[in-house]
Amino acid sequence: MAAAASEKVWAKRLSKLADLSESDVIVLGRLTSRSLDFRAHLELQQKERPDGLLIVLEGFACRFRKFAVGRQQNVAYFVPGDIIDITSKTEDGICALSKCRVAPLSREIYRGLIEQHPQIGAALRSAKIIEEAITREWLINLGARNGRERIAHFLCEMLVRLNAVGLVSKNSCAFPISQADLSATLGLSPVHVNRSLQDLRQEGMIELKSRVLHVEDFSRLERFAGFTPQYLQSHS
Amino acid sequence: MAAAASEKVWAKRLSKLADLSESDVIVLGRLTSRSLDFRAHLELQQKERPDGLLIVLEGFACRFRKFAVGRQQNVAYFVPGDIIDITSKTEDGICALSKCRVAPLSREIYRGLIEQHPQIGAALRSAKIIEEAITREWLINLGARNGRERIAHFLCEMLVRLNAVGLVSKNSCAFPISQADLSATLGLSPVHVNRSLQDLRQEGMIELKSRVLHVEDFSRLERFAGFTPQYLQSHS
DNA sequence: CGAAAAGTTGAACTGAATCAATGCCGGTGG
DNA sequence: CCACCGGCATTGATTCAGTTCAACTTTTCG
Numbered sequence: 001m002a003a004a005a006s007e008k009v010w011a012k013r014l015s016k017l018a019d020l021s022e023s024d025v026i027v028l029g030r031l032t033s034r035s036l037d038f039r040a041h042l043e044l045q046q047k048e049r050p051d052g053l054l055i056v057l058e059g060f061a062c063r064f065r066k067f068a069v070g071r072q073q074n075v076a077y078f079v080p081g082d083i084i085d086i087t088s089k090t091e092d093g094i095c096a097l098s099k100c101r102v103a104p105l106s107r108e109i110y111r112g113l114i115e116q117h118p119q120i121g122a123a124l125r126s127a128k129i130i131e132e133a134i135t136r137e138w139l140i141n142l143g144a145r146n147g148r149e150r151i152a153h154f155l156c157e158m159l160v161r162l163n164a165v166g167l168v169s170k171n172s173c174a175f176p177i178s179q180a181d182l183s184a185t186l187g188l189s190p191v192h193v194n195r196s197l198q199d200l201r202q203e204g205m206i207e208l209k210s211r212v213l214h215v216e217d218f219s220r221l222e223r224f225a226g227f228t229p230q231y232l233q234s235h236s
Numbered sequence: 237m238a239a240a241a242s243e244k245v246w247a248k249r250l251s252k253l254a255d256l257s258e259s260d261v262i263v264l265g266r267l268t269s270r271s272l273d274f275r276a277h278l279e280l281q282q283k284e285r286p287d288g289l290l291i292v293l294e295g296f297a298c299r300f301r302k303f304a305v306g307r308q309q310n311v312a313y314f315v316p317g318d319i320i321d322i323t324s325k326t327e328d329g330i331c332a333l334s335k336c337r338v339a340p341l342s343r344e345i346y347r348g349l350i351e352q353h354p355q356i357g358a359a360l361r362s363a364k365i366i367e368e369a370i371t372r373e374w375l376i377n378l379g380a381r382n383g384r385e386r387i388a389h390f391l392c393e394m395l396v397r398l399n400a401v402g403l404v405s406k407n408s409c410a411f412p413i414s415q416a417d418l419s420a421t422l423g424l425s426p427v428h429v430n431r432s433l434q435d436l437r438q439e440g441m442i443e444l445k446s447r448v449l450h451v452e453d454f455s456r457l458e459r460f461a462g463f464t465p466q467y468l469q470s471h472s
Numbered sequence: 473c474g475a476a477a478a479g480t481t482g483a484a485c486t487g488a489a490t491c492a493a494t495g496c497c498g499g500t501g502g
Numbered sequence: 503c504c505a506c507c508g509g510c511a512t513t514g515a516t517t518c519a520g521t522t523c524a525a526c527t528t529t530t531c532g
Binding site: 144230 | 301307312327328371372374375378380422423462464466
């Protein structure tokens with residue numbers, strides 16, 4: 001059931017970024033029929049097509065930079081409906097944060113898609129712009145907020161992004177991110193992430209237990225974090 | 237002399253990102269004949285064409301986010317040869333870091349340029365990719381490095397970028413950035429920037445006085461900062 | 473020249489890192 | 503079914519990098 005729905009998550013996402021026709025949606029659905037599974041912490045890479053793209057169907061992935069052993073900085077998260085461009089000739093890697101399912105997409109098909117389906121093209125451009133805005137927002141998050149605010153801001157963003165693809169219900173969502181991963185994402189030590197999370201819990205701003213996140217009063221968390229969701233919306 | 241040369245800085249920059257023909261260079265030169273001047277700390281915006289682009293000819297500018305009064309985070313720097321897209325519907329602003337001269341460019345001309353001059357188009361795409369890579373690198377800088385390393389990394393990047401447009405000679409370049417600006421860029425307090433700079437000076441890694449930066453041993457600074465310049469190069 | 477901006481210094485404080493140990497839970501194999 | 507193991511979360515104690523406040527000096531620029 002969930003697996004069946006996940007094939008449509010890409011279309012669901014893109015349809016919020018541009019006016020897709022029914023045939024557009026069908027085209028997108030066909031492209032996600034074949035999928036690959038990865039276990040948590042596995043590096044996502046395509047031996048077959050190292051220049052390709054991946055569409056996330058289920059689970060979370062991230063782009064990261066590795067330094068000395070142990071030291072790592074994540075620079076982007078990918079949730080269901082997101083498209084991952086592996087090409088970036090950078091020394092960065094992509095890895096699964098949780099068990100995840102992705103659909104491979106060759107660069108030729110991707111290009112064809114944009115050329116032959118204007119609305120899909122518009123949606124993909126919009127997605128790209130949002131991805132860039134997210135990176136800038138993360139930069140601001142690391143540069144200008146303290147531990148608790150940083151975590152809160154990140155959680156706000158995830159909730160909005162997951163909500164856009166129907167993965168939030170009753171203010172709750174699956175959240176299979178370890179504190180160690182959060183620490184590599186937010187530029188904080190694992191211990192400090194743990195304590196800051198506790199603070200947020202004690203303040204009643206979040207509930208996070210056994211990989212489920214629940215935020216009763218989202219606007220309160222938003223206010224605390226200084227979060228404004230415009231950057232996640234289509235500006236077309 | 238310097239002013240005359242600055243009209244060609246855009247062509248100089250783009251010619252390193254793609255194989256421009258002589259006529260390409262001439263076209264680029266024509267577009268930068270008309271220019272505007274801004275004093276330091278003035279907000280760069282075009283009343284006439286709020287949707288336009290700006291080509292930096294001289295001086296530095298930056299994109300920033302303002303929070304409470306006093307609190308500010310810079311998210312990108314623009315040096316001569318860079319192109320600034322003002323469109324971003326974000327709440328971010330662009331301001332001059334130093335006295336600077338820019339050439340306005342309408343979006344229509346920009347689009348025409350890309351369509352009618354394939355090599356210029358390629359160069360502009362390459363510039364865009366580099367701009368994104370820089371943002372990611374800044375994110376890593378803020379997330380994973382301490383004060384001194386952060387400053388060192390930033391200086392390395394600036395030296396490479398300025399060198400690409402001929403603004404570094406004998407390991408020196410004009411560097412009209414105040415410590416307060418650095419602090420808003422690197423997510424550090426002004427006082428800490430001051431002290432970290434002194435540390436770098438005492439270690440003999442940099443000389444920075446009266447708005448001139450000199451780095452005798454660049455590879456040493458590079459090593460200290462963990463700087464790798466690939467991300468600033470064209471990947472075409 | 474004079475005012476305002478920028479840089480420097482000291483002292484006190486604190487958010488966050490580090491080190492190290494312990495507790496918890498889910499899975500796996502005997 | 504239970505014992506054991508590994509990954510993850512939690513806790514305490516200590517240290518340190520970085521902030522804050524405030525005064526002072528120097529430089530820049532209009």
